[in-house]
Amino acid sequence: MxxxxxxxxxxxxxxxxxxxxxxxxxxxxxxxxxxFIDLRDHFGTTQAVMHxxxxxxxxxxxxxxxxxxxxxxxxxxxxxxxxxxxxxxLEASSLSVLGQATKTLPFEIGDSTQTRxxxxxxxxxxxxxxxxxxxxxxxxxxxxRFLRGKMEELGFVEIHTPILTTSSPEGARDYLVPSRKHxxxxxxxxxxxxxxxxxxxxxxxxxxxxxxxxxxDEDARAxxxxxxxxxxxxxxxxxxxxxxxxxxxxxxxxTFTAFSDKKxxxxxxxxxxxxxxxxxxxxxxxxxxxxLVIEDLTGFFADVDFAPFRNKPVRGIVAxxxxxxxxxxxxxxxxxxxxxIGMQGLGYISVLAGMELKGPIVKFLSPEKQKxxxxxxxxxxxxxxxxxxxxxxxVDKLAGQxxxxxxxxxxxxxxxxxxxxxxxxxxxxxxxxxTGAIEFTHNPFSMPxxxxxxxxxxxxxxxxxxxxxxxxxxxxxxxxxVRNHRPDIMLKAxxxxxxxxxxxxxxxxxxFNAFHYGAPPHAGMAPGLDRIVMLIAEQESIRxxxxxxxxxxxxxxxxxAPGAVTEQQxxxxxxxxx
Numbered sequence: 036m037x038x039x040x041x042x043x044x045x046x047x048x049x050x051x052x053x054x055x056x057x058x059x060x061x062x063x064x065x066x067x068x069x070x071f072i073d074l075r076d077h078f079g080t081t082q083a084v085m086h087x088x089x090x091x092x093x094x095x096x097x098x099x100x101x102x103x104x105x106x107x108x109x110x111x112x113x114x115x116x117x118x119x120x121x122x123x124x125l126e127a128s129s130l131s132v133l134g135q136a137t138k139t140l141p142f143e144i145g146d147s148t149q150t151r152x153x154x155x156x157x158x159x160x161x162x163x164x165x166x167x168x169x170x171x172x173x174x175x176x177x178x179x180r181f182l183r184g185k186m187e188e189l190g191f192v193e194i195h196t197p198i199l200t201t202s203s204p205e206g207a208r209d210y211l212v213p214s215r216k217h218x219x220x221x222x223x224x225x226x227x228x229x230x231x232x233x234x235x236x237x238x239x240x241x242x243x244x245x246x247x248x249x250x251x252d253e254d255a256r257a258x259x260x261x262x263x264x265x266x267x268x269x270x271x272x273x274x275x276x277x278x279x280x281x282x283x284x285x286x287x288x289x290t291f292t293a294f295s296d297k298k299x300x301x302x303x304x305x306x307x308x309x310x311x312x313x314x315x316x317x318x319x320x321x322x323x324x325x326x327l328v329i330e331d332l333t334g335f336f337a338d339v340d341f342a343p344f345r346n347k348p349v350r351g352i353v354a355x356x357x358x359x360x361x362x363x364x365x366x367x368x369x370x371x372x373x374x375x376i377g378m379q380g381l382g383y384i385s386v387l388a389g390m391e392l393k394g395p396i397v398k399f400l401s402p403e404k405q406k407x408x409x410x411x412x413x414x415x416x417x418x419x420x421x422x423x424x425x426x427x428x429x430v431d432k433l434a435g436q437x438x439x440x441x442x443x444x445x446x447x448x449x450x451x452x453x454x455x456x457x458x459x460x461x462x463x464x465x466x467x468x469x470t471g472a473i474e475f476t477h478n479p480f481s482m483p484x485x486x487x488x489x490x491x492x493x494x495x496x497x498x499x500x501x502x503x504x505x506x507x508x509x510x511x512x513x514x515x516x517v518r519n520h521r522p523d524i525m526l527k528a529x530x531x532x533x534x535x536x537x538x539x540x541x542x543x544x545x546x547f548n549a550f551h552y553g554a555p556p557h558a559g560m561a562p563g564l565d566r567i568v569m570l571i572a573e574q575e576s577i578r579x580x581x582x583x584x585x586x587x588x589x590x591x592x593x594x595x596a597p598g599a600v601t602e603q604q605x606x607x608x609x610x611x612x613x
Contacts, residue, residue, distance in 0.1 A: 037101050037133070043079020045120050050106050056081055056125060057101040057133065059164065060094060061144070074102060074125075077169070080118055082109070083125040090130040097144065097164075099134035102127045152578075156592040159583055171580045175568045178294060179246060182267050182564070185286045191244040191269055196231035198224060198248070203542050204479075208252035210262070213608035224250035227561065229480060230546045232270040233518055236557040237549045244269035246564060252589075257576050258510055258566055261589035264577075266513065267567075270559035276501055276517050279558045280304070280457060283505055287512075287562065291453050294571045298452045304505075305456040312458050317350075317435015319461075322509030323454035325442030327352055329434045330412060332422070341399040343382075343424060350423040350434040353412055354441050357419035358385035358393075368421075368440065376436045382422040386414050396422070439509075453507055453570065460484070461502040464495040464531065475532050477502045480546075481516035483528060490527040505562060507570055515560030522550045 038057040045054065058076035070085045083102050085091060094100070104127040115121030141158050142150040147165040155162045162168055183193070202209045202223035212222040225231075227249045235243045247268035255261040267286075271278060284302035291299045305323070312319050315328050332349040357364075365383070372381035384394035392405050400408065412420065421441065423434040442448040463483050465476040473495050481500040483489050489498050501517035519525050525547065529539050539547050568580040578584035585591050605612065 041078040042074050042076040042081045043119060045081055045106055045123050045125075047108060047122050050108050050123060052106050053104070054106050054125065055101060055103040056083070058099070060096050060098050060100060060136075063091060063094065063096060072102070072127075074100070075164075075166075079120060081120045081123075081125060082115075083127045085127045085130070090127065094130075094132065095136045097136040097140060097161075098132060099136075101131045101133055102129070104128045153586060153592060156578075156584065156586055159593045163582065168579070171568070171572050171574065172582050174294065174572055175564075175580050178290060178568055178571065179564065181290060181293060182286065183246070185289060186244045186267070186269065189242070189282060189285070191242040192240060193245050194235060194240070194243050195245055196225070196228040196235075196247070200225050200231075203230070210250045210252055213610055215607050215609075218609045226251050227266070228268055229478070230543065232268060232559060233480065233520075233546055233554075233557065234549055236270055236272045236518075237520075237552070237554045241272045242269070247561070255585075255587040255589065258569065260565060260577050260581060261585050261587065263585075265564040266561040267564055268559070268561040270518075270557055272555045272557045274517075274556070274558040276459070276503065276558060279515060279517075279560050280306075280503075283457075283513075283515075283560055283562065287455060287505070287507075287567075290567065291455075291507075291571065295453065298449075300452070300454050300456075307456055307458050308460040309458055309462065309499075310460070313431045317431045317433070317438055318509075319458050319504065320506050320509050320511045321456065321458070322439065322442070322448065323456055324449040324452050324508055325439065325447055327354065327438045327442055327447065329423075329431075329438055335404075335408065335411065339399055339404060341396060343380075344422075347424050348427055348430045350430055351412065352421045352423070352434065352438050352441060353414065354419045354421060354445060355415070356417050357441075357445060358387065358417045360419075364444065368437075368444070371440050372433075372437060376433060378423070378425070378433055381437070382424075384408075384420045384422075386416055386418045386420075388416060390414075390416060455505065455507045458504045458506055459502075460499045461504075462496065463498040463500040463502075463528070466496065472533060473531055478514065478516045479529065479532070480518050480525075482519045482524070487521075487524050487527060490524065490531060495531050501558070503560075505560065507566075510566055510570060511563075512566050513560050513562040515558070517556070517558040520550060520554040520556055522547060525550065 036055065039055045042056055042058045056074055058074045061073040061075040061080060064071040070088055070091050072083045072085065072091065073080050074083055083104065102125060104125045106123055107126050109122055109124050141154055141161065144161060144164050147155055147162045147168060163172065199212060199222040202211065202221065207226055209223040209226065212224065214220045214222060228247050232243055245268055247266050249264050249266060250262060253261065284304055288299055288302055307321065309319055312321050314331060317329055330351045332351045336344045336349050369381050372378040382396050384392050384396055387393050390409060414420065421437060423430060423437055425433055461477045463476065464473050467474050477500060481502045484499045484501060485493065502514065503516065504514050505512045519528060526536060526539065565577050565580060569577045572580055574580055583593060
């Protein structure tokens with residue numbers, strides 16, 4: 036027997052018992068004839084005391100040992116209140132080495148998060164021994180179990196869908212897998228179980244879910260892993276958009292409240308149309324912890340003779356209690372605007388005592404226009420109004436970045452809250468900036484609002500879809516949609532985006548054919564598990580909540596992937612490297 040107890044469970048009630056522990060040697064401290072070892076395992080840390088120094092002769096830190104002895108109470112001056120076992124220690128009578136650590140550690144285990152990421156990922160098994168990193172993975176496990184339980188309570192059935200499937204245009208590059216048996220043919224790893232879950236609805240299942248692995252060959256971001264990620268994928272038959280929202284509100288509210296002490300926005304979550312979100316927040320991923328709102332001042336400046344704002348959209352952001360800020364504050368905001376996000380400048384007007392407006396732009400405003408501006412925006416003393424003006428395709432994004440920076444610099448963003456909202460009514464189509472062609476802006480399998488009539492009678496750029504995102508603290512957790520389940524609508528929707536009937540029958544044959552045998556209206560969503568855990572764990576990078584992540588360059592430094600394969604393997608897959 037290696038152990039009778041784990042390293043996190045011993046307490047004062049067990050003093051006097053003979054116990055056996057096993058784990059990693061975290062620290063060794065020689066106090067002149069008495070050696071103290073902190074023994075660490077998955078569950079915690081226990082201090083062992085050894086009067087026989089020969090027991091630890093040649094023993095290195097991070098070696099794996101089994102220690103037996105009698106449990107005793109620590110002296111009052113050595114009690115460690117920071118750990119559960121801090122009132123007791125093991126007086127060791129024997130020690131067996133189970134796994135000797137023979138190499139020099141590449142970093143201190145307890146300080147691994149301060150090490151360069153490439154070194155951490157190369158020695159990820161050591162990084163994961165750090166209790167803080169270890170806890171992130173345990174938290175992920177607990178959240179996953181909780182999510183499964185909530186979905187089961189709501190009547191969803193867990194069904195696994197294939198990993199080897201066919202390539203289809205779903206927004207990102209596919210990972211391709213060559214077929215050995217079928218010369219010149221390829222499988223693709225699924226970007227999402229999109230078509231399979233719709234086929235499950237067509238097959239008569241009412242509520243499906245799974246913790247689905249998804250594979251996309253796209254660049255990494257702080258909130259996006261390259262290559263592989265997981266999502267709580269679900270679909271519902273005979274469901275409307277609001278039915279989906281009710282499931283998401285129930286599951287996510289309970290999840291965030293169960294695993295965090297932060298305030299969570301209660302259901303119903305705010306519904307913000309896409310156009311409104313872009314105007315008021317400068318993004319379709321609004322961080323509602325920041326109370327600042329962007330105002331459209333284009334109309335206000337239409338009759339103002341100020342050349343930089345002439346014939347361009349103008350946005351304004353009112354920052355409260357900002358006018359009294361030091362000059363350096365405004366200089367730093369200007370530097371952010373010009374150096375970091377590429378603006379030409381950052382104009383502003385401050386409201387002084389007696390509601391006097393001050394700033395370079397004020398001289399272009401008549402007393403009547405100044406009064407109008409104060410009333411329109413509800414300006415108060417000590418407010419500062421910042422202006423953003425640029426081309427139509429840039430102005431909202433720039434205003435959103437200024438809003439976020441102001442919220443951070445002024446301390447307005449509530450760091451003790453999770454603010455969730457739905458962004459709705461996405462445009463069905465957009466215009467390709469390079470070619471001018473009409474293309475899908477979101478999920479191509481979504482139902483257009485107005486269905487076939489809208490496709491046949493409206494300008495494609497004016498058509499909205501039953502598409503929606505769930506956003507938390509400025510992070511997109513998921514996209515979803517009411518699905519297009521009618522072949523006639525599917526044909527017309529894809530035709531507008533430049534697809535022929537042959538294209539559809541070739542690229543989406545299973546789904547298109549299935550819809551001809553009677554498909555129910557259905558809808559779904561897929562909140563990202565990695566991002567949920569990242570937010571709850573309060574981590575800046577998604578890689579901190581993935582056991583074995585790739586680096587930002589899509590490399591697995593631990594296993595050496597991607598890597599070369601043998602000529603024989605290439606021949607079996609009918610591949611020749613150019």
